[in-house]
Amino acid sequence: MRLVLIALAALWTVGALIAFLRTRRKPLDAKLSATYLVVWPALLVLMYINQPVALWFAVPVFFGFIPWFLAGPHLWSILQDPDRIKPGEVAGIPIGYWKWGGLAAVLLGLVSDFFLRP
Numbered sequence: 001m002r003l004v005l006i007a008l009a010a011l012w013t014v015g016a017l018i019a020f021l022r023t024r025r026k027p028l029d030a031k032l033s034a035t036y037l038v039v040w041p042a043l044l045v046l047m048y049i050n051q052p053v054a055l056w057f058a059v060p061v062f063f064g065f066i067p068w069f070l071a072g073p074h075l076w077s078i079l080q081d082p083d084r085i086k087p088g089e090v091a092g093i094p095i096g097y098w099k100w101g102g103l104a105a106v107l108l109g110l111v112s113d114f115f116l117r118p
Helices: 002-022 028-049 055-063 065-080 095-115
Strands: none
Touching: 002 028, 028 055, 028 065, 055 065, 055 095
16 A cells, blocks of 8 residues: 555656646746645655654644645646736745644644654
């Protein structure tokens, strides 16, 4: 099963790299979205291979699925029409989500790590 998950992540990464290569002459937000599409699955696979992982790290990576899932359609819309970029967003997600969501995920991981220790 581990090899199947790694193969799926590798295939997705190849697709994301192709998307990244298509953004060479596009705006910064397109490049950031494509980078996120590449980096998140790679980070997830590394986390899966190196189990057990501290929850303060695993929880934010797990919650990173939400913006990753939304980054694909956002990148596609930017590639079609670069004028769809809104200020104050990274990968189509408001910067406030990245700040507060990231902080909340790390704190949730720390609290979980403290209370769920064996």
